[in-house]
Amino acid sequence: xxxxxxxxxxxxxxxxxxxxxxxxxxxxxxxxxxxxxxxxxxxxxxxxxxxxxxxxxxxxxxxxxxxxxxxxxxxxxxxxxxxxxxxxxxxxxxxxxxxxxxxxxxxxxxxxxxxxxxxxxxxxxxxxxxxxxxxxxxxxxxxxxxxxxxxxxxxxxxxxxxxxxxxxxxxxxxxxxxxxxxxxxxxxxxxxxxxxxxxxxxxxxxxxxxxxxxxxxxxxxxxxxxxxxxxxxxxxxxxxxxxxxxxxxxxxxxxxxxxxxxxxxxxxxxxxxxxxxxxxxxxxxxxxxxxxxxxxxxxxxxxxxxxxxxxxxxxxxxxxxxxxxxxxxxxxxxxxxxxxxxxxxxxx
Numbered sequence: 001x002x003x004x005x006x007x008x009x010x011x012x013x014x015x016x017x018x019x020x021x022x023x024x025x026x027x028x029x030x031x032x033x034x035x036x037x038x039x040x041x042x043x044x045x046x047x048x049x050x051x052x053x054x055x056x057x058x059x060x061x062x063x064x065x066x067x068x069x070x071x072x073x074x075x076x077x078x079x080x081x082x083x084x085x086x087x088x089x090x091x092x093x094x095x096x097x098x099x100x101x102x103x104x105x106x107x108x109x110x111x112x113x114x115x116x117x118x119x120x121x122x123x124x125x126x127x128x129x130x131x132x133x134x135x136x137x138x139x140x141x142x143x144x145x146x147x148x149x150x151x152x153x154x155x156x157x158x159x160x161x162x163x164x165x166x167x168x169x170x171x172x173x174x175x176x177x178x179x180x181x182x183x184x185x186x187x188x189x190x191x192x193x194x195x196x197x198x199x200x201x202x203x204x205x206x207x208x209x210x211x212x213x214x215x216x217x218x219x220x221x222x223x224x225x226x227x228x229x230x231x232x233x234x235x236x237x238x239x240x241x242x243x244x245x246x247x248x249x250x251x252x253x254x255x256x257x258x259x260x261x262x263x264x265x266x267x268x269x270x271x272x273x274x275x276x277x278x279x280x281x282x283x284x285x286x287x288x289x290x291x292x293x294x295x296x297x298x299x300x301x302x303x304x305x306x307x308x309x310x311x312x313x314x315x316x317x318x319x320x321x322x323x324x325x326x327x328x329x330x331x332x333x334x335x336x337x338x339x340x341x342x343x344x345x346x347x348x
Contacts, residue, residue, distance in 0.1 A: 030250050031073040033093040036060035037105035040083030045108035050226040052106040053081065055235065059217060060104045062239035070247055090207035099253060100178060100246065101212040103205070106229060107219045114222040115193030116186040116238075119214040120175040121205040171289060174211035177252070181245035182215060189241050192218070215242065253285075272339045273319035274298075274309040277331040281305060292329045300344060307344060309337070 036057040038044030044052030057078070064074040075096045077089040084092075093101045107117075179197045186192040195216075205212045217238055220226040228234040277291065283299065283306050284290045291297050291308070298309045311322030319336045326334040338345040 029073075030253065031075060031096055031098040032067055032100045032102060032246055033075045033077065033096055033098045034060045034064050034067075035077040035089050035093070035101065035103040036079075037103060039078050039081055042083055045106050045220050047108055047220040048223045048226045050106075050220040050230045052108075052220060055106050055217070055220075055229050056104045057081065059229075059235040059239050062235055063102075063104070063242050066239055066243035067246060070243070072246065072250060086203045087207060090205075093208045093210065093212075098210055100249065101205075101208045101210055102242070102246075103202070103212070103214040105214060105216050106226075107216040108221045109219055110221070112219075112222050114219050114225045115195040116183070116218055117195030117216045118179040118183045118197050119200050119202060119205075119216070120172060120179055120197065121199065121202060121212065171209075171211045173289060175213055178211050178245070178249045179213045181248050182213060182242055185241035185245045186238075189244070190237055270340070271314070273311075273313050273316050273336055274339045274344075275311050275319060275322045275326050275334050276307055276337050276344065277310045277326050277334045278308045279305050280308075284308075292331070294326065294329055294331075300342065302344065309339065309344075310334075312339070 036053075036059075038053040038056065040053075042053065044056070046052065057080070060076065061079065064076060067074050075092065075098065077092050078084045089103075090101075107113075176197060183194065183197050187194040202214050205214060218225045218229050220229065229238070277294070277297070281304055283301075286297050286299065288295050288297075291310075294310050296310070298312075300307050300309060310326055311319060313319045313322070316336065323334055323336055336347055338347060
């Protein structure tokens with residue numbers, strides 16, 4: 001996993017606060033968007049009589065059923081054989097405020113390659129990763145006015161992929177964790193050949209504001225593997241392995257949330273100076289990836305609003321140093337407040 005992390009070139013682009021983070025709720029408030037690849041006029045890979053768009057859909061529907069049986073909310077980008085452009089697939093995920101996005105695909109190759117692999121967004125480390133991404137990204141050629149929609153992106157040009165790494169960087173660690181659970185399930189539960197977790201530039205992952213994983217179930221160009229993926233039992237087994245991985249990820253997600261408690265309500269006359277970096281009606285997990293890398297962020301509830309505080313100092317001068325750090329991280333509207341008896345007091 002560290003080797004994956006090392007190949008990333010960190011290109012930081014900041015977003016409005018209300019587009020970031022994962023909302024805390026009860027254990028029934030966990031949503032997964034399942035994206036069956038291709039569909040309609042876009043067949044995806046077709047080989048040995050097997051169709052990617054059909055296999056990805058059937059496997060996705062089985063996956064969704066298993067997740068719903070475990071009290072996980074499921075939203076599909078498509079639930080029948082229809083064409084949905086890549087940009088709209090990401091929009092469906094973003095509108096749902098999902099905690100995880102899974103795009104399901106099948107692979108193809110000129111050799112008899114076989115095995116399962118998972119991808120997260122990043123720069124491809126080799127030509128093979130680029131070829132996989134190019135195949136999936138070529139879907140845009142089925143769309144009208146794709147040049148403007150994707151801002152001149154060219155699936156055939158490796159240089160175009162550099163821009164794709166901008167949006168998902170803050171979710172990369174969580175994406176890798178989810179991908180590792182899925183990949184381990186394929187290998188340990190189903191004895192599938194391990195083609196590992198990789199990074200490449202996929203458009204469908206670029207625009208999602210959440211941890212996202214693209215799954216290549218296997219190779220349709222390998223007749224034996226294609227037959228397995230095309231079978232009802234194969235699809236059920238793959239869906240079962242993915243669902244178990246998602247449940248594990250969900251449990252970890254809520255375990256982390258338990259660490260994100262509100263500041264203890266203990267009265268204290270001591271005055272601290274802190275930096276208020278944001279306010280929202282959402283209670284967010286207090287992890288750095290929700291706050292543009294800032295660590296040790298606390299939250300105080302005032303009425304229906306949650307106010308997020310960074311740093312804690314007894315002098316104003318020290319707090320001003322944290323203010324500069326917060327603004328440099330993208331929280332341009334941050335300001336210093338006094339904090340006493342669990343109350344925020346604005347400074348003149």
